[in-house]
Amino acid sequence: MDSQTQAVIDSRALDKLIQLLLQRGYEVVGPVVREGAIIYDQIEGLKDLPAGWTDEQDGGKYRLARRADAALFGYVVGPHSWKRFLHPPRQRLWSAKRGGASFQVSAERQSETKYAFIGVRACELAAIAIQDKVFLEGAHVDPIYRTRRENSFIVAVNCGQAGGTCFCVSMNTGPKATFGYDIALTEVLQEGRHVFVVQADTERGAEVLNAIPHVSATPQDLKVASEIVDETARHMGRSMETAGIKELLTRNYGHPRWDDVASRCLTCANCTMVCPTCFCTTVEDVTDLTGQNAERWRNWDSCFTMDFSYIAGGSIRSSARSRYRQWMTHKLATWIDQFGSSGCVGCGRCITWCPVGIDITEEAHAIRESDSAVIAGESRMEKA
Ligand code: SF4
Ligand code: SF4
Numbered sequence: 001m002d003s004q005t006q007a008v009i010d011s012r013a014l015d016k017l018i019q020l021l022l023q024r025g026y027e028v029v030g031p032v033v034r035e036g037a038i039i040y041d042q043i044e045g046l047k048d049l050p051a052g053w054t055d056e057q058d059g060g061k062y063r064l065a066r067r068a069d070a071a072l073f074g075y076v077v078g079p080h081s082w083k084r085f086l087h088p089p090r091q092r093l094w095s096a097k098r099g100g101a102s103f104q105v106s107a108e109r110q111s112e113t114k115y116a117f118i119g120v121r122a123c124e125l126a127a128i129a130i131q132d133k134v135f136l137e138g139a140h141v142d143p144i145y146r147t148r149r150e151n152s153f154i155v156a157v158n159c160g161q162a163g164g165t166c167f168c169v170s171m172n173t174g175p176k177a178t179f180g181y182d183i184a185l186t187e188v189l190q191e192g193r194h195v196f197v198v199q200a201d202t203e204r205g206a207e208v209l210n211a212i213p214h215v216s217a218t219p220q221d222l223k224v225a226s227e228i229v230d231e232t233a234r235h236m237g238r239s240m241e242t243a244g245i246k247e248l249l250t251r252n253y254g255h256p257r258w259d260d261v262a263s264r265c266l267t268c269a270n271c272t273m274v275c276p277t278c279f280c281t282t283v284e285d286v287t288d289l290t291g292q293n294a295e296r297w298r299n300w301d302s303c304f305t306m307d308f309s310y311i312a313g314g315s316i317r318s319s320a321r322s323r324y325r326q327w328m329t330h331k332l333a334t335w336i337d338q339f340g341s342s343g344c345v346g347c348g349r350c351i352t353w354c355p356v357g358i359d360i361t362e363e364a365h366a367i368r369e370s371d372s373a374v375i376a377g378e379s380r381m382e383k384a
Contacts, residue, residue, distance in 0.1 A: 005199075005200060005206060005209075005216075006197060006198065006199050006200075006216075006217040006221075006222060007197075007198045007200075007209060007214040007215060007216055007217055008195050008196065008197055008198065008214060008215050008216070008217050008218075008221050009195065009196050009198055009209075009212060009213065009214045010194070010195050010196070010213075011046060011072070011194060011196075012213070013196075013212045013213045013214060014046060014072070014185075014196060015045050015046040016212040016213065017155070017183075017208065017209075017212050018030075018043065018044075018045050018046065018118065019045065020208060020211055020212060021116040021153060021208070022044070025114055026114045026115060026116035026153055027042060027113050027114065027115055027116070028042065028043050028044075028115075028116045028118060029041065029042055029043065029085060029115055029116070029117055029118065030043040030048065030049060030117070030118035030119050031049060031050050031073070031075065031078070031118070031119050032048050032049070032050065033050045033053055033064065036064060037055070037062060037064065037078045037079055038050050038053065038055060038064070038075045038078040039078050039079060039080045040078075040080040040081075040082065040084070040085070040117075040119075043118065046072070049072045049073075049118075049119075050072070050074075050075060051070050051071070051072050052066060052067050052069065052070045052071065052074070053065070053066065053067065053074065053075055054066075054067045054071075054074045054075050054161075055075045055076055055078065055163065056164065057076065057163045057164040057165045057237070057348065057351075057352045058164045058165065058237075058351075058352070058357070059165065059351050059352070059354065059357030059358070059359045059362075060351075060352070060353075060354055060355055060356060060357030061164075061352065061357070062078070062079075062352050062353070069189050069194075070189075070194065071160070071187055071189055072187060073119055073157045073160065073185070073187050074160065074161065074187070076121075076159065076161065076162065076163030076166060076348075077121055077123070077124065077163065077166075077347050077348070077349060079274050079349065079353055081124060081127065081274070081275075081276035081347075081349070082117055082120060082124055082127075082128060082276065083127070083128075083131060083276050083277075083279075085115055085117070085148065085152075086115075086128070086131065086145055086148045086149055086152070087131060087135065087142075087144075087145055087148075087279060088144070089299065089300045090297060090298075090299050090300075091108075091144060091297065091298045091299075092108050092295055092296070092297050092298075093108055093283070093296045093297065093298055094106060094107050094108055094295070094296050095108070095293065095294065095295045095296075096293070096294045096295070097292060097293055098291065098292045098293070103294075110143065110144065110147045111144075111147065111148060112147075112151075113148070113151070114151040114152070114153070115148065115151065115152045115153070116152070116153040116154075116155065117152060117153070117154050117155065118155045119155065119156075119157045120154050120155065120156045120157065120177075120181065121156070121157060121159055121174065121175070121177075121347075122156070122158065122159065122168060122173055122174030122175055122176055122177045122178070123166075123168040123171070123173045123174045123175075123276075123345040123346055123347040124276055124345075124347065125154070125156060125173075125177055125179065125180040125181060126168075126171075126173035126174070126180075126345040127276035127277045127345045127347065128149075128154075128180060128276075129179070129180055130277045130339065130341060130343065130345070131145070131276075131277060131279060132149065133339050133340070133341075134279050134339065135149075135279070136149070153182050153204070153205075153208075154180065154181045154182050154183075155181070155182065155183045155184075155185065156177035156180075156181035156183070156184040156185070157177075157184070157185050157186075157187065158175060158176050158177055158184060158185070158186040158225070158228070158229045158232075159174060159175035159176075159229065159232045160186070160187050160228050160229075160232060161232055161235070162175065162232050162233075162235045162236050162237055163237055163348055163352075164237035164238075164348075164352075165237050165238055165348030165349075165351040165352045165359075166236050166237050166238065166346065166347070166348045167236050167237070167238040167239050167240050167346040167348060167361055168236070168345065168346040168347070169233050169236050169239070169346070170236070170238075170239045170240040170241070170242060170346055170361075171240070171242065171342060171344055171345050171346035173345040173346055174233075174345075174346070175229055175232040175233055176229045176233075179201075181201055181202075181205070182200065182201060182202045182204055182205030182208070183198055183199070183200050183201070183205040183208065183209060184198070184199045184201065185197070185198055186198075186225035186228055186229065187228075188221075188224055188225065188228065190224065195221075197217055197221050197222065197224070197225035198214065198217075237348065238346075238348060238351070238359070238361045239361065240346070240360070240361040240364055240365070241364070241365070241368060242332075242342070245332050245333065245342075245364065246332070246333040246334075246336050246337075248364075248367065248368055248371060249328070249329045249332055249333040249364075249367065250329065250333055250334075251371075252367050252371060253325065253329075255367055255370070257363065257366050257367050257370070258321045258324065258325045259321055260366075261321075261324050261358060261363055262319065262320040262321035262324055264356050264358055265304075265320045265323075265324050265356070265358055266355060266356060267304045267305075267320050267323055267324075268304065268355060269302035269304040269305060270350075270353050270354055270355060271304070271327065271349075271350035271353065271354055271358075272302035272303065272304060272327065272350075273300065273302065273353075274349040274350060274352075274353045275331075275347075275349060275350055276345065276347060276349070277331075277343050277344070277345060278302070278343075280300070280301050280302065280303060280308070281298050281299060281300055281301050282298075282299055282301035282307070282308070283296060283297070283298055283299075284296070284297045284298075284299060285297075303317070303323060303326050303327050303330070304323050304324075304327065306318065309326075324358075328360060328363060328364070330343060331343040331344045331360070332344055332360075332364065344360065
């Protein structure tokens with residue numbers, strides 16, 4: 001089997017795939033139903049996947065619901081993203097122990113965990129590629145991210161439905177996985193048949209696929225799989241016009257919409273915590289009560305906190321207006337200057353998990369609708 005071969009497997013073979021990855025020493029992480037949501041956690045087999053569950057999403061709203069079938073990947077994305085495994089929320093960097101008049105510093109040992117991620121969506125592959133750029137391709141490589149990333153095996157899933165807050169089509173990141181995976185699955189539930197059309201995209205993906213029961217995909221199987229993804233693309237819950245968005249936002253720093261959104265934003269930072277591309281951290285030193293032991297930790301941080309922009313005696317972004325504007329213009333505009341792509345992959349998490357339902361697509365649309373440059377141009381034309 002070459003690395004581009006497509007095949008068809010059934011659910012038992014998918015369980016075998018998980019068992020094989022476990023036997024090869026991977027910690028297998030996949031979707032599970034927990035605390036009223038579908039999150040990512042360690043799994044031991046097919047029995048742990050959210051069979052027959054789906055999610056209903058809208059601005060500030062997430063609900064689990066039962067499906068009429070037994071789909072294993074019949075949901076969209078939840079509050080977790082894979083960044084919590086590749087770029088952990090809390091990470092000790094080193095510890096120190098006092099000994100007499102001096103102290104001894106010990107570097108943290110790198111995690112040797114090999115992850116296999118099951119159910120990675122196309123938008124999430126795009127988010128991982130963005131974090132690769134941030135952590136691996138700049139002047140400073142992050143050794144924690146690098147070790148975890150190099151060891152990861154990725155089983156992607158092409159989306160069979162779009163969520164109420166998805167807009168990957170606008171961001172050109174989905175719903176079909178096109179890169180960055182070892183194996184990609186399309187779940188097919190039709191006329192009593194429950195199978196997965198599988199594409200291996202790397203040699204190790206092909207080797208793993210070869211080691212589980214499969215049959216070659218027929219042209220009809222490929223057609224069905226392709227129609228499923230096309231149908232998903234036609235049903236995005238949201239959309240965003242991205243043409244010229246960088247210029248649009250950077251010429252509208254003074255737009256009144258920033259005051260409007262600030263009157264609703266709680267600066268709670270939820271949007272940055274759930275976003276699969278946000279990567280900012282802070283560093284904290286702690287000691288124990290004896291004063292003998294100290295540790296340095298790296299924790300996820302957010303541009304929505306006051307402390308984040310604390311410089312020389314004060315925060316340079318003291319208002320909700322300046323913090324929301326910083327976040328959104330970084331995501332959609334200055335990220336392009338910094339990393340060569342948008343910082344948004346259209347996953348919709350920031351919309352779903354914002355407690356007051358602030359919607360990045362709606363905010364961008366509102367600014368486009370009343371773009372200061374266009375309005376100035378129109379009023380010039382009216383006067384003429
Ligand atoms: S936009 Fe929503 S999620 Fe983000 S900080 Fe404001 S209130 Fe919180
Ligand atoms: S900004 Fe929102 S929609 Fe875009 S990648 Fe982050 S969480 Fe997803």
